Amino acid sequence: MRIANCFGWQYGLLRSKNSKDIIYLPESEIQQLSPQESEEEILTEIDEHLNQVAMLQAQLGILHSPQVKNNLAWQNLLERSRNPVILSL
Structure with a gap:
């Protein structure tokens, strides 16, 4: 999930594929895989x-x-x- 706000993009991530808990991280903390x-x-x-x-x-x-x-x-x-x-x- 990707959410825009006045500070940039924020991503909603599941802790694991079986989890329902969503954590939100700013774009600066996301590192794309090679x-x-x-x-x-x-x-x-x-x-x-x-x-x-x-x-x-x-x-x-x-x-x-x-x-x-x-x-x-x-x-x-x-x-x-x-x-x-x-x-x-």
Whole structure:
């Protein structure tokens, strides 16, 4: 987030990508990353997401394996998720 005021630009930054806390810094305190640093950060984040996708795919593979599909508790859980219970007050 970039905000203009009479003293110049001010930037609103999140402390981390999972944070909701915004800190505001004047333009003078912001240092732009070099193209190499930007590329490195982007590639690192892509790798993290690809690893997460691979883990989720492995979990899906386990859930769809014959051993799990033939498990009665798993079948009951699936059936309940297909037919949600609606509670009225």
